[in-house]
Amino acid sequence: MTLSLAAEHAKGKAANDIIFAASKAAVAKAAEIGADKVTNATIGAILDEEGKLVCLPTVEKVLRSLPTDELIAYAPISGLPDYLEAVLTATFGTSRPEGYMAAVATAGGTGVIHHSIWNYTDAGEVVLTSDWYWGPYNVLCKDMGRTLETYKMLDAENNYNLPALKIKVNEILAKQNKLLLVINTPAHNPTGYSLTDSDIEGVIDCLKEATAGTDKTAILLLDIAYIDYAGEKEEVRKFFRKLSNLPENILTIVAYSMSKGFTMYGQRTGAMIGLSSNADVIQEFADINQYTSRATWSNINRPAMKTLATVYNNPSLLSAVESERDFYYKMIKARADLFTKEAQECGLKMLPYIAGFFLSIPAKDPAAICDKLHEVNIYAVPLAAGVRIALCAVPLKKITGMPAKIKAAMDFVEK
Ligand SMILES: Cc1ncc(COP(=O)(O)O)c(C=O)c1O
Known part of the structure; x- marks a missing residue:
């Protein structure tokens, strides 16, 4: 037996990250045969056509161009005040919901998910998300002694599956007093799916119905990591x-991340925004999450926060950032359009893609398909129910012919 000095809860944990392994x-x-001969569709960051x-x-x-003090000084634990104000505009645009709200700076969107799980569920409780989900949700839940459960995201017609959500919400709330529901929209990772406004209304109604007249509570965590590449x-x-003035026993948390929108992935900066019709709930939100920040990472990256605040307080800088981002949004869209067209031509089924960095292909044996694709120098990420393609990282010229090669690998594996 190998020697272990780890605490009981830590024993056996190892982040076996399939995404980084595939990458x-x-x-x-690429080092062996040359990068031009390899298609690396594993990376969750924008790579240009070169x-x-x-x-x-x-x-x-x-x-x-930030002054040295801004680069090196500590920031307040809950975040720089000008950042916290600007982040509300970055998140909501002109659709700021009504209600009490507070923002707390976090280490990326991951930090939001961490704090939400820690502060809004208890040990042993279940957290709910859709069956297609970003793997770290599960890692975060497990690390904190919670269990991630899922509902089927899409029905047979590839519409958002509200009936499946309702069943799961009621099932969980029959066993526990509070429910944390995580929804990644718009431009969902890994599928590129976005809920429609009426789907969101359906989600809210579902949470209202499940908690009305009870002492149960629901926390709706909206992970909007890709919102800046989701459309207009x-x-x-x-x-x-639609999040305005919800009942007091529903708290909305929005997970804002600078990783994609500002292409500052490694700078680890985000914010959690709490929204409620009750002032006490928001005061508590600000207090407990600031406390958890102090207890986890203390304060976060000051220069990244200052960068966002500077951009949002200067209309010409903001319009420059938006037009630069739009250029890359269009670059990714062109790749998605070509992939979709060729997939249709060769009969390769995809999940409904609306926008974003990734698309997914449903499959019975994703790992075997990804292995087979290595023979033609294509690298993608095998998920539980399909293969994820990172459009953000593959130049247009390498998209050409890729769907047909994936279809051939699938036919070979699933024959
Ligand atoms: C679905 C989703 N949520 C949240 C994040 C958070 O990223 P970060 O912690 O870098 O802000 C990512 C990043 O890949 C993601 O894909």
Whole structure:
């Protein structure tokens, strides 16, 4: 037996990250035969048509021109005040919902998910999300002694599956007093799916019905990590208005991340925004999450927060960032359009893609398909129920022919 000095709860934990493993294999192959011969569709960051990691130029300019004090000083634990104000505009645009709200700075969107699980569920409780989900949700739940359960995200017609959500919500609330429901929209990872405004209304109604007249509570965690690549800026934010004045026993938390919108992935900056019709709930939200920040990472990245605040307080910088981002949004869209067209031509089924960094192909044996694709130097991420393709990282010229190769690998594996 191997020696273990770890605490009981920590024993046996190892982050076996399939995404980084797949990426590592692609990088090794590129080193061997040349990057131009390898299609690395594993990376969750924007690479341009030359395969270079993109940094929005104006973001880089603002970050690099900050005075030294702003680069090195501590920030307040709950975040720089000008950042916290600007983050509300970055999140909601002109669709700011009515109600009490507070923002707390976090280490990326991941930090929001961490604090939400820790502070709004108890040990042993269940957290709910859809069956297609971003793997770290499960890692975060497990690390804190919670269990992630899922409902089927899409019905047979590929519409959002509200009936499946309702069944699961009621099942969980029959066993526990509070429910944390995580929904990643718009431009969902890994499928590129977005809930419609009426789907969001359906989710809210479901939570209202399940908690009305009871002492049960629901926390709706909206993970909007990809909102800046989801479509027209104000159009994709309209659904936020539906969150106005919800009953007191429903708290909404929005997970904002600078990782994609500002191409600042490694700078680890985000914010959690709490929204409620009750002032006490929001005061508590600000207090307990600031406390958990102090107890987890203390304060976060000051220069990244200052960069966002500087951009949002200067209309010309903001419009420059938005037009630079729009250029890359269109670059990803062109890749998605070509993939979709070729997939249709060769009969490769995809899950409904609306926008975003990724699309997914449903499959019975995703790992075997990904292994087979290595023979033609294509690297993708095998998920439980399909193969994830990172459109954000694959130049248009390498998209050409890719659906047919995936279809051939699938036919071979599933024959
Ligand atoms: C669905 C989803 N949520 C949240 C995040 C959070 O990212 P970060 O912690 O870098 O802000 C990501 C990043 O890949 C993601 O894909």
